Amino acid sequence: MLLQTREITKIFGGHKALENVTISFEAGTVHSLLGENGAGKSTLIKILTGVYQPTNGQIIWQGQQTFINRPKDAQDLGVNVIHQDRQLVPYFTGLENLFLNRTYPKNKLGGINWSKMREQANALKEKWKIDITLDKPVYDLTPTERTMLEILRAMSYESKVLILDEPTASLTDKESELLFSLIDHLKKENVAIIYISHRLEEVIKISDHVTVLTGGKVTASLQKEEITRERIIHHMTDGKEMKTAEKSSNKQRSSTLLLSVKKLGTKDKKVEDVTFDVHAGEIVGMYGLAGSGRTESMEAIFGLREKTTGSITYKEKLLGKVSPKQMIKAGMILIPENRHDEGLIMSNTIRHNMTLPILDDVSKAGVITSSVEGKKVSEEMKRFKVKAVSENQKVAELSGGNQQKVVFGKALLTNPDLYICDEPTQAVDIMTRNDIHLFLQEQAKLGKGVIFVSSDIQEILEISDRIIVYSEGKTVAELVNDRIDTHTILDICYKHQKGEK
Numbered sequence: 001m002l003l004q005t006r007e008i009t010k011i012f013g014g015h016k017a018l019e020n021v022t023i024s025f026e027a028g029t030v031h032s033l034l035g036e037n038g039a040g041k042s043t044l045i046k047i048l049t050g051v052y053q054p055t056n057g058q059i060i061w062q063g064q065q066t067f068i069n070r071p072k073d074a075q076d077l078g079v080n081v082i083h084q085d086r087q088l089v090p091y092f093t094g095l096e097n098l099f100l101n102r103t104y105p106k107n108k109l110g111g112i113n114w115s116k117m118r119e120q121a122n123a124l125k126e127k128w129k130i131d132i133t134l135d136k137p138v139y140d141l142t143p144t145e146r147t148m149l150e151i152l153r154a155m156s157y158e159s160k161v162l163i164l165d166e167p168t169a170s171l172t173d174k175e176s177e178l179l180f181s182l183i184d185h186l187k188k189e190n191v192a193i194i195y196i197s198h199r200l201e202e203v204i205k206i207s208d209h210v211t212v213l214t215g216g217k218v219t220a221s222l223q224k225e226e227i228t229r230e231r232i233i234h235h236m237t238d239g240k241e242m243k244t245a246e247k248s249s250n251k252q253r254s255s256t257l258l259l260s261v262k263k264l265g266t267k268d269k270k271v272e273d274v275t276f277d278v279h280a281g282e283i284v285g286m287y288g289l290a291g292s293g294r295t296e297s298m299e300a301i302f303g304l305r306e307k308t309t310g311s312i313t314y315k316e317k318l319l320g321k322v323s324p325k326q327m328i329k330a331g332m333i334l335i336p337e338n339r340h341d342e343g344l345i346m347s348n349t350i351r352h353n354m355t356l357p358i359l360d361d362v363s364k365a366g367v368i369t370s371s372v373e374g375k376k377v378s379e380e381m382k383r384f385k386v387k388a389v390s391e392n393q394k395v396a397e398l399s400g401g402n403q404q405k406v407v408f409g410k411a412l413l414t415n416p417d418l419y420i421c422d423e424p425t426q427a428v429d430i431m432t433r434n435d436i437h438l439f440l441q442e443q444a445k446l447g448k449g450v451i452f453v454s455s456d457i458q459e460i461l462e463i464s465d466r467i468i469v470y471s472e473g474k475t476v477a478e479l480v481n482d483r484i485d486t487h488t489i490l491d492i493c494y495k496h497q498k499g500e501k
């Protein structure tokens with residue numbers, strides 16, 4: 001046994017985030033941590049990487065008790081983590097990022113010895129079989145390449161334990177496959193992988209061991225042969241039955257056109273030729289490989305990105321240059337992909353975050369009427385089962401999935417006619433994912449329009465009435481979601497990729 005948490009408890013101001021957690025991690029295996037949002041997974045990882053100290057309990061390293069008092073101690077042991085939010089400097093090249101925070105090799109004159117750096121980097125690439133270019137700046141890399149780069153960096157610290165926190169959150173199936181073959185290689189080299197993901201299919205596929213946490217306690221510990229979808233869901237839901245969303249039959253779609261986008265293009269060319277319609281009462285899924293322009297076209301519609309060509313008609317009005325504030329007033333809301341940068345103000349409370357876009361509604365002559373605000377917020381928190389001490393808790397203190405629920409609650413309070421959801425279930429647990437699906441279907445039934453962007457093709461097929469396929473800034477196909485499968489959609493994507501037209 002390489003690493004063990006023994007009876008670890010962590011208390012935050014009276015709240016037990018972890019209680020007597022004992023888990024063993026073996027070299028050369030993939031051990032997945034599963035659990036609903038707020039179950040304590042990230043807290044455990046933060047204890048293993050020296051960010052938090054346990055209130056009680058021990059960490060055992062190769063049979064001996066050890067103390068991980070700060071991140072450097074974890075790094076010295078060989079425990080490294082790849083976070084959900086990538087920790088790379090966008091304007092630095094891959095090579096520069098690889099050597100970040102460490103001494104660069106020097107030449108005789110004391111300057112940076114670039115050829116030595118490159119030599120060391122190539123040796124690392126070779127050793128770990130990670131084939132990525134290191135010359136491009138990080139902003140030019142795809143999400144998969146960024147993940148690979150971070151793994152390469154972690155391996156340059158001679159990791160014995162590599163923790164991957166939602167590594168596939170924004171990757172499509174094919175991109176994830178690359179990551180899985182790398183994980184396989186790391187396993188063979190005796191690295192212990194701790195894997196956190198809400199995507200059950202991949203957890204089942206790659207795990208040798210699964211531990212389920214519920215409310216800070218270990219509620220199941222499964223060996224490879226015991227890992228099935230049914231078992232995992234059973235343990236995660238405490239045996240309660242889960243009402244699953246059923247795909248609508250598209251009968252509710254009305255003839256009322258809510259949004260019509262024609263030949264849309266943006267100044268930065270990330271969007272070149274996007275055309276689609278959304279009617280009241282329908283859910284339109286948007287699928288495309290990473291970098292296909294889905295997010296960017298949504299931003300252009302919502303007034304966050306400059307459009308240069310084409311037209312956007314919303315509720316029969318041709319839109320000129322618009323701002324998100326105007327669009328919210330007109331009944332449109334964008335639930336953004338990146339909740340940290342665009343969705344939430346982390347240092348503010350749940351309540352303030354949720355009511356930010358509706359300040360006019362909850363204030364009288366500029367003064368916020370607390371009772372109206374409080375009532376609205378607590379209704380939405382209840383609806384989405386946001387796990388928090390109170391509505392006055394800071395968003396930064398919530399678990400990742402609960403932060404996403406706050407983003408959702410915030411959007412709902414604006415009472416929109418059209419929801420634009422960009423990866424809305426990223427990092428949320430399977431129960432919440434289901435709640436979000438049910439909620440959007442309910443909204444569609446009420447005559448609202450929904451745009452659903454997801455890199456999870458299965459999810460797109462589960463929820464959409466129609467599917468628009470993107471490739472390289474263009475919409476290339478529109479499909480009615482009836483008897484089509486993942487292959488049909490992926491075929492279209494790859495056929496339209498450069499060089500295969």
Ligand SMILES: Nc1ncnc2c1ncn2[C@@H]1O[C@H](COP(=O)(O)OP(=O)(O)OP(=O)(O)O)[C@@H](O)[C@H]1O
Nearest residue numbers: 012017037038039040041042043397398399400401
């Ligand atoms: N710094 C903190 N201060 C107060 N409470 C905290 C802090 N960090 C975490 N918590 C609480 O501890 C509990 C466990 O949170 P944690 O982030 O570990 O959950 P998680 O399993 O990683 O969830 P998710 O799947 O949503 O990422 C939650 O109730 C959370 O609100």
